Amino acid sequence: MAHHTLTGTYTEEQDELRKVVRSFLSKHSTEADVRDLMATTRGYDPAQWRRMGAELGLQGLGVPEEYGGAGCGYVELGIVFEETGRALLCAPYLATVALAAEALLRSGDEAARKDLLPGIAAGETVATLAFTEDGGSWDERGVAASARRTATGWAVTGAKNYVPDGHTADLLLVAARTDAGLSLFAVEAGAPGLVRTPLETLDQTRKQARLDLDAVPARLIGAEGAAWPVIERSLAAAAVLLSAEQLGGASRAMELAVEYAKIRVQYGRAIGSFQGIKHLCADMLVEVESARSAVCDALWALEADAPDLPVAAALALAYCSDTYTRVAGDCVQVHGGIGFTWEHPAHLYLKRAKSSEVLLGTAASHRERLAVRLGL
Amino acid sequence: MELDFGPEAEGFRAEVRDWLDGHLVGEFAAHRGVGGPTDAEAWEVRLAWDRELAAGGWLGISWPKEYGGRGLGLLEEIVFNYEYARAAAPYRATCSALDLLGPMLVAMGSEAQKRRFLPRILDVSELWGQGFSEPGAGSDLASVRTRAERDGEDWVINGQKVWTTMGHVADWLYVLVRTDPDSQRHKGLSMLLVPTDQPGVEVRTIRNLAGQDEFAEVFLTDARTRADLVVGEVGQGWRTAMGTLGIERGATLLPQQLTFEREAEALLAAARAKAAAGQLDPELRARVVQAWTSVRIMRTTNLRTIGELLAGRDPGPQSHIAKLYASTGHVRLGHLASELAGPAGQITGPGYALDTRQRTFLLSLAETIYGGASQVQRNIIGEQVLGLPREPRP
Numbered sequence: 093m094a095h096h097t098l099t100g101t102y103t104e105e106q107d108e109l110r111k112v113v114r115s116f117l118s119k120h121s122t123e124a125d126v127r128d129l130m131a132t133t134r135g136y137d138p139a140q141w142r143r144m145g146a147e148l149g150l151q152g153l154g155v156p157e158e159y160g161g162a163g164c165g166y167v168e169l170g171i172v173f174e175e176t177g178r179a180l181l182c183a184p185y186l187a188t189v190a191l192a193a194e195a196l197l198r199s200g201d202e203a204a205r206k207d208l209l210p211g212i213a214a215g216e217t218v219a220t221l222a223f224t225e226d227g228g229s230w231d232e233r234g235v236a237a238s239a240r241r242t243a244t245g246w247a248v249t250g251a252k253n254y255v256p257d258g259h260t261a262d263l264l265l266v267a268a269r270t271d272a273g274l275s276l277f278a279v280e281a282g283a284p285g286l287v288r289t290p291l292e293t294l295d296q297t298r299k300q301a302r303l304d305l306d307a308v309p310a311r312l313i314g315a316e317g318a319a320w321p322v323i324e325r326s327l328a329a330a331a332v333l334l335s336a337e338q339l340g341g342a343s344r345a346m347e348l349a350v351e352y353a354k355i356r357v358q359y360g361r362a363i364g365s366f367q368g369i370k371h372l373c374a375d376m377l378v379e380v381e382s383a384r385s386a387v388c389d390a391l392w393a394l395e396a397d398a399p400d401l402p403v404a405a406a407l408a409l410a411y412c413s414d415t416y417t418r419v420a421g422d423c424v425q426v427h428g429g430i431g432f433t434w435e436h437p438a439h440l441y442l443k444r445a446k447s448s449e450v451l452l453g454t455a456a457s458h459r460e461r462l463a464v465r466l467g468l
Numbered sequence: 469m470e471l472d473f474g475p476e477a478e479g480f481r482a483e484v485r486d487w488l489d490g491h492l493v494g495e496f497a498a499h500r501g502v503g504g505p506t507d508a509e510a511w512e513v514r515l516a517w518d519r520e521l522a523a524g525g526w527l528g529i530s531w532p533k534e535y536g537g538r539g540l541g542l543l544e545e546i547v548f549n550y551e552y553a554r555a556a557a558p559y560r561a562t563c564s565a566l567d568l569l570g571p572m573l574v575a576m577g578s579e580a581q582k583r584r585f586l587p588r589i590l591d592v593s594e595l596w597g598q599g600f601s602e603p604g605a606g607s608d609l610a611s612v613r614t615r616a617e618r619d620g621e622d623w624v625i626n627g628q629k630v631w632t633t634m635g636h637v638a639d640w641l642y643v644l645v646r647t648d649p650d651s652q653r654h655k656g657l658s659m660l661l662v663p664t665d666q667p668g669v670e671v672r673t674i675r676n677l678a679g680q681d682e683f684a685e686v687f688l689t690d691a692r693t694r695a696d697l698v699v700g701e702v703g704q705g706w707r708t709a710m711g712t713l714g715i716e717r718g719a720t721l722l723p724q725q726l727t728f729e730r731e732a733e734a735l736l737a738a739a740r741a742k743a744a745a746g747q748l749d750p751e752l753r754a755r756v757v758q759a760w761t762s763v764r765i766m767r768t769t770n771l772r773t774i775g776e777l778l779a780g781r782d783p784g785p786q787s788h789i790a791k792l793y794a795s796t797g798h799v800r801l802g803h804l805a806s807e808l809a810g811p812a813g814q815i816t817g818p819g820y821a822l823d824t825r826q827r828t829f830l831l832s833l834a835e836t837i838y839g840g841a842s843q844v845q846r847n848i849i850g851e852q853v854l855g856l857p858r859e860p861r862p
Contacts, residue, residue, distance in 0.1 A: 101775045227612055340539035350854045367847070374846035378793055381786040385768035386761075407761055463757045467740045468748060 102167075108236040110171050116148055117179040123437055126297060130440075133290050134260055135299035136183040144183070151157015151188060152213025157362075161207035163422065166329075166394040170336040170387060178442055180297050184218045184257035190333040191256065192219030194326040195265050195385070199314040201275065208263060208278065218264040220281075222252040222303055222329075223323065230453040232320045234275035237268040239277055239310060246270075247307040248277050256451070258301030258366025259290040265313065272317025277310035284309065294445035297440060318322050329404040331452050332390040335405075335412035337389050338448050339380070345441040346376045349419075349426040356428075369426060376419050383415040406458040413455035416445040427450070471722075471771075477547050480540075484551040492557050496520065503559030506834045507827060508682035510633065514561040518592045527566060528590045531574055535586040539692040543778055545719040546652065556730075564633060565589045567720075569642050572659075574709055576700040576708050584701070585661070585718055597638030598660070599629040599686055600709065606631075607813030607844050609644070610654040614688060616645040616694065616724075623647075623660055625668070625691040625858045631838075638664055641822070643688075644709050648704055657705030661697040669694060678830040679820040718777040721770040724794060725763075731828065732763040736740045743796035755804055762797040785853050792845040795835035802829035 102110075120140050129136055144150045155161025169189070176185055193212050211217035227234050237250025248268045258264065266281045275375040277468055279286060285306040293300055314322055350373050353364030363369050390408035393401040420442040424431035431438040449455055473481060492500070496517050501566030502510045530545050531537025538544075560566065570589050582702050588594040605612045613626025624646055632641070635640055642660045664671065668691030673681035700708040739756040742748040773787040806813055806829050816822055822830070836842045850856040 101772070101781065157650055351858065353856055361860065362857045364850070365859050367843075367859065369845040370850035370856050371843070373848035373856060374792075376783060377849055377854060378789045381784075381789050382762075382765045382769060382793060385765045385772065385786065388772065389764070389768040407764060411761060411765065459754065459757055462761070463753055466736060466757065466760060468736075468743045468753050468756060 102171075106168060106171060109168055112148070113148065113172055113175040114178070116144075117175055117181060120144075121176075121179040121181045121183075123180075125174045126180045126182055126440065130296035133165065133299075135257070135296075136260070141183055141218070142215055144185075149213075150185070151193075151215040154189065155193060155209055155213040155426045158207055158289070160213040161209070166332070169333060170391045173333045173336040174340035174343075174387075176301050177444075178344040180341065180437075180444055182297050184220065184260060186298075186330075186334065187220035187256040187261065188218055190211060190330040191221035191326070192261075192263065192265050194329040194333075195221055195276065195323065196313070198322050198329075199200075201314040202320065204278065204311070204313045206337045212263075212442070213434075216412050217262045218257065218260055219265065220255055220257050220260060220261040221323075221326075222255045222266045223250060224254050226253050228254055230457075232274055232323075235267050235269060235274060237266065237305065239268040239270050239275060241270075242307075242309070244309065246277060246310045246312055247419055248279060248305050248310045249307055252285050252303040252305070254291070254300050255303055257299055258303055259288045259299065260301075264303070265446075266303075266310065267319060267323060268310075270316055270421075274320045275316050276313040276319040277335065278313050279305070279308055279310045293447065295443040297444055298447050300450075303317035312415075327404055328392055329451060331405040331409040331458070332387070332394050333382060334448060334452055335383075335390060335408040336387050338409075338412035338416040338445070339383050341441050341444055341448075342383060342412070342419040345416075345420045345423040345445075346380050348438065348441075349373060349376065349423040352427055363426075372426065377417060378423055383412045385413045405463060406462040406465070409452065410455045410458040410462065413445075413449040413458075417442075417449055420445040471550065473543065473547055473550075477543055481543055481547050484526075484548050485555075487526065488551065488555045491520055491524060492555055498714060499558045500556040501558075501727075501824070502657075503561070504831060505559075505563070505838075506633070506676060506679075506682060506831045507559070508680045509827070510558065511561060511634070511637075514558045515592065517558050518561045521560070522591050527562075527592075528586070530681040531570060531586065531590070536581050536590040536610055537572070537586075540774060542718065543594070546722065546774060546778070549719050550722045550726075553726040561634075562589065562592055562595065564598050565594075568598065569596055569654055572642070572699060572708060572711055573653075578696070578699075580696065581661070581699065594639045595634070595637050596798060597632040597635040597641045597664070597684070597686070599632055599641040599643035601631045602839065603627055603630055603685075607841050609709070612644055612646060612657065614643065614645045614750070615649060616647050616658065617649070618662060619692075621695055622692045623695060623698070625660065625662060625688045627688050629688070630684075632671075632684045632686050633682060635686055636673050636681070638671075640664060641669075641686065642699070644705055647705070650661045651703075654706035656703055657709070658702050659699040659708040660693055662688075662691060662693040666691060676831070677833070678822060678827055716836055718774055718783075721790065723772060725767055725770050728763045728766065728794070728798065728801070731798075731805070732760050734825075735801060735805050735808065736760060737807070743806065752804070752807060755800075756808075759801050759804055763801075764795070766790075766794060766797065788845075788849050788853050791835075791840065792849070795832070795842065798828075798832040798835055802832040805829065 149162050150172055153163035153164045157163040196208055239246045239248045246265055262281050265278050266277045285308040287304040289302045291300045292402055351370050354362055356363045375448055386408040390404040393416035424438045424442055427438055430436050472685040495513055497515050499510050503514050528537040529540045533539045602612055616623040616625045643660050643662050645658055646656055647658040668689050671684045673684045675681050715756055739748055769786045773783045776783045805825050851858055
């Protein structure tokens, strides 16, 4: 049974962190910045990325101090992801922090952690996890990429697809099979045999790439054949952090809708005074606050490494996927015709909602996982 | 759900548990989990249980000591209600008086009223009914028309009230009336305390859809009460009434949560059994997951609110969604449990005797209606939480 203390509130330090991050992003990730960056292939601004590290230490916030990070907990990290989601931050933050860093932290490979985490924590190394292949599956059985021993280490061959920031990452953690089973490998950008193709995405705020690997030199991370439990556990962490990001986006989309409902006048009064719109907005708040509860619950479970973390993570990601998609869609609806334009930001939230909904497996697949865990 | 209330609550928590262990026995124990806000099941047993609680000093624990309470705070109210719900003790029969009228008198009653009425609420020697709604004033409570005018040393009251829970056993009613005949809406109202044992008060029970005669309409025809039995000021009855409706929301969140969790676990068990037999339809399976999810989310939402209340902070926006979310979810859960029970679940006992699941299914339908219907809740959320403009009045 889950054991809760009656906190339920954020501490003053956490509220302060939120203020600082929100203020930073309001200066360095404005809507204009988002539109500029999403139109580029690279998809982020290296100067902004460096600033995030130098001024706020965001990349290393959750990395333990012994590897150069601030050693904060998951509640703090959740706050940061929420704020980046609100701002539609165009940066390889999810890839580096939620995917790559989490996998390294859970890899059991102390040498790899010592070698690779400090660069990530300092905001110098952009990193990602390359797991999915053409089928897009996050299941172990979806991995066909393989690795064989060489004189100097390992060589990985195969194709990875839909890799978050795969074309700009300095460090790629690649899942591939050896004779012993699924294993995790570190590949450097620029390694021979590695071809990286940026993809054109419907959600231009989140860049993805296809990787073609032909005997690419790689370093084994963790024990050979033992990567799946590591990856599974780190995907649960990534799911929780993604759900926090979705919560932030949904929250902002709701705010936009409510603000518009107060000022848009039709039939002689503000459209928010009509019950149809008012109740739609009320339902948005119900969903956003419930999503917040799901995220809080999952962050607590993540922080405590609770036995029911897989349940809490699957629940949070499924619920936040639904909430973000629905609220972003309602935001378009409340805005009427202008919500349908490129110029208005509503579509940016809708597209981020939609891409997030399938990024780590569909919401339906997470609900399925939840059903199985509940014994159904 | 294991909760840690902190070290300062441990002594009190142990005291509650010990007392319940010792007294929730025999017939009381046989009625664990029985009763609810609209569920009049086993009324006599539950009334006897209230007297047992009274003898143990467990009613009105946060009321001032001089009126028979223990002067304890919100934390103790929450802990007591939580442990009470964990033990699944029978739903208290005198909730209306304990949770609404009593606090109202403590906050706004005269000294004489407090001394006259509070002790008899606490020892369960007097029962109360609420006279708020009328046939023409449900969601729109401010449109009440029952009027009262002074005649010598009395108020004389004429009108009709409806939905008075257990009105037929009430010794007294607390009634919202219009004392200024020229007034409109929430102005010119007063809260009167009216004895039912008089010719001018006629109570007729109303049968709810579960076949229980658990509420009533009350006809007031030249009914009388003493002039000094107005709570708060004459003409300020709306303020008095609104005070009762906001009281101690926090203390009842966890008991309700525990009830839902029990029902969700029962639902899950029924679904698992069907799944094991290869008979769980995929769509029902998905809805079971959804129902379980919403109960789990509700738990965290409630913990957030309680955490904020205990920290002395204004509760956040999530505190305004609780009733809407819980009631909508409960109705859905009731429907789903019904479906899982299949045709066997459609058979009652003799004389329309319903089992717990059947009762829950039917009675949960009141939850989206009473205490602020769901549509009104959405108006409140839209206007008070989100700041959207009100609809203009015609």
